[in-house]
Amino acid sequence: MKYALVTFGCRVNQADSLALEAQLRAKGATQAAPEDADVVVVNSCSVTATADQGTRQVIRRIVRANPDVQVVVTGCYATREPDEVRALPNVLHVVPNDRKDSLADLFVDGDGPCGQPIGPGLGGRTALTLRVQTGCEEACSYCIIPRTRGGGRSRPLASVLADLHRAVGAGYKEIVITGVHLGSYGRDLGDGASLTALVRALAEWPDDVLFRISSLEPMDCTDAIVDLVASSPRLAPHFHLPLQHGSDEMLSAMRRPYTVSCYRGVVDRIRTLMPDASIGSDMIVGFPGETAAHVDETLAVLERLPLTHLHVFPYSDRPGTAASAMQPKVDGRDIRDRGRQVRAIGEQMTRRFRESQAGRTRRALTVDHGWSAVTDNYIKVRLGEHHERNEWVDVTV
Numbered sequence: 001m002k003y004a005l006v007t008f009g010c011r012v013n014q015a016d017s018l019a020l021e022a023q024l025r026a027k028g029a030t031q032a033a034p035e036d037a038d039v040v041v042v043n044s045c046s047v048t049a050t051a052d053q054g055t056r057q058v059i060r061r062i063v064r065a066n067p068d069v070q071v072v073v074t075g076c077y078a079t080r081e082p083d084e085v086r087a088l089p090n091v092l093h094v095v096p097n098d099r100k101d102s103l104a105d106l107f108v109d110g111d112g113p114c115g116q117p118i119g120p121g122l123g124g125r126t127a128l129t130l131r132v133q134t135g136c137e138e139a140c141s142y143c144i145i146p147r148t149r150g151g152g153r154s155r156p157l158a159s160v161l162a163d164l165h166r167a168v169g170a171g172y173k174e175i176v177i178t179g180v181h182l183g184s185y186g187r188d189l190g191d192g193a194s195l196t197a198l199v200r201a202l203a204e205w206p207d208d209v210l211f212r213i214s215s216l217e218p219m220d221c222t223d224a225i226v227d228l229v230a231s232s233p234r235l236a237p238h239f240h241l242p243l244q245h246g247s248d249e250m251l252s253a254m255r256r257p258y259t260v261s262c263y264r265g266v267v268d269r270i271r272t273l274m275p276d277a278s279i280g281s282d283m284i285v286g287f288p289g290e291t292a293a294h295v296d297e298t299l300a301v302l303e304r305l306p307l308t309h310l311h312v313f314p315y316s317d318r319p320g321t322a323a324s325a326m327q328p329k330v331d332g333r334d335i336r337d338r339g340r341q342v343r344a345i346g347e348q349m350t351r352r353f354r355e356s357q358a359g360r361t362r363r364a365l366t367v368d369h370g371w372s373a374v375t376d377n378y379i380k381v382r383l384g385e386h387h388e389r390n391e392w393v394d395v396t397v
Contacts (some may be wrong), residue, residue: 001039001107002032006058009045011178011214013075015131016100017043023104035065039092039107043100044075044085046148048316052077056088063089072107074100076148080320097134097149120171120390126367127212128172132160132198133179138217141255141322142287142315145180152184157193161201168207173390174236174365174374176212177202183220196224203232208392210365210376212236215282218243218263226266230273237274238378241266242282243305246298250287253326260301271306276360278308278353278378283342286315286335288326295338302345308353308378310346314339354379357397366391 003024007017020041021031034040040062045051055077062069073085074095082094095103120126135152136145167175177198179185186193202211211234218241229235241263245251248259270277283298302310314335317324357379364373366387373393374380381395
């Protein structure tokens with residue numbers, strides 16, 4: 001059977017797709033382009049209405065190019081609106097998130113060594129993204145994910161470590177640790193496991209491998225975790241800490257459990273211990289009730305924060321969330337204008353960080369076809385000479 005995988009959304013979805021790809025290959029399936037595949041699996045996102053629309057558009061485009069293809073849809077959109085997804089052309093199965101792990105059994109016969117990781121470079125990936133947790137117990141007013149992913153569920157630490165050993169044995173030199181609410185890792189297991197315990201195990205890893213910690217909520221980025229990252233060459237000096245807004249009033253409306261001052265304290269501590277660390281953030285513009293004064297407050301906060309890049313999201317209503325009932329709504333033109341202002345600051349941050357790295361020598365892993373690499377502090381650089389993919393190189397920026 002020839003398969004294709006199309007993945008939308010977050011690193012958790014990327015990790016889920018990579019695990020599914022390993023299962024499909026273990027059962028003898030072969031990768032193909034969507035227009036040539038027998039089955040296309042679409043791993044959907046539903047964080048915004050635009051994400052839903054993207055899934056619909058891609059499925060219709062695939063079917064136009066490959067009228068006989070069978071489409072299997074999973075992910076958050078499939079979980080939230082299964083009937084809507086089922087009505088799309090050529091959809092054979094709609095698989096909710098809680099059945100995603102056994103999805104391959106629905107349409108591929110045969111047994112194989114499931115769980116064996118795909119080696120670096122296959123599927124277009126050099127680093128491995130490994131999900132250690134899914135689900136979320138938080139109640140952010142704008143977020144539908146607790147409904148589509150359910151409550152927090154962690155994988156046992158021994159199972160995670162076993163997967164990491166297999167991945168290193170398969171040749172991976174960089175592994176991204178991810179989860180829906182990564183900071184809650186271990187809380188549901190009842191055996192003392194925690195994100196700190198996991199990060200400590202990574203910090204002490206015996207092999208020459210780099211672990212990159214995916215997005216962390218600010219309140220979960222504890223002093224202990226920052227200290228471990230600062231002290232171990234196994235942990236990338238790279239943090240992604242969603243702020244979401246620069247106004248405490250808006251953070252309260254969003255039901256985010258921290259203040260701007262607390263956030264600044266976390267970022268300042270990272271910057272003090274790791275002056276060259278990459279620190280990214282997410283921002284939402286146009287949340288219900290946001291005024292021009294709130295925007296000015298956000299811009300002033302961002303101008304002072306030593307971040308390195310921003311992901312900016314225009315607010316859009318998600319039915320079923322508390323924010324969808326909040327008033328007043330912000331005019332769409334204002335949302336676009338505010339987004340441009342915040343993105344402009346993000347571009348300044350990125351330029352300033354890159355310029356600060358000029359002349360520095362960093363360790364980097366070669367990607368693509370060996371003409372570029374990604375540094376430990378998350379800068380993609382073009383190389384002056386060709387290397388094999390998935391090689392450690394020292395680069396002077």
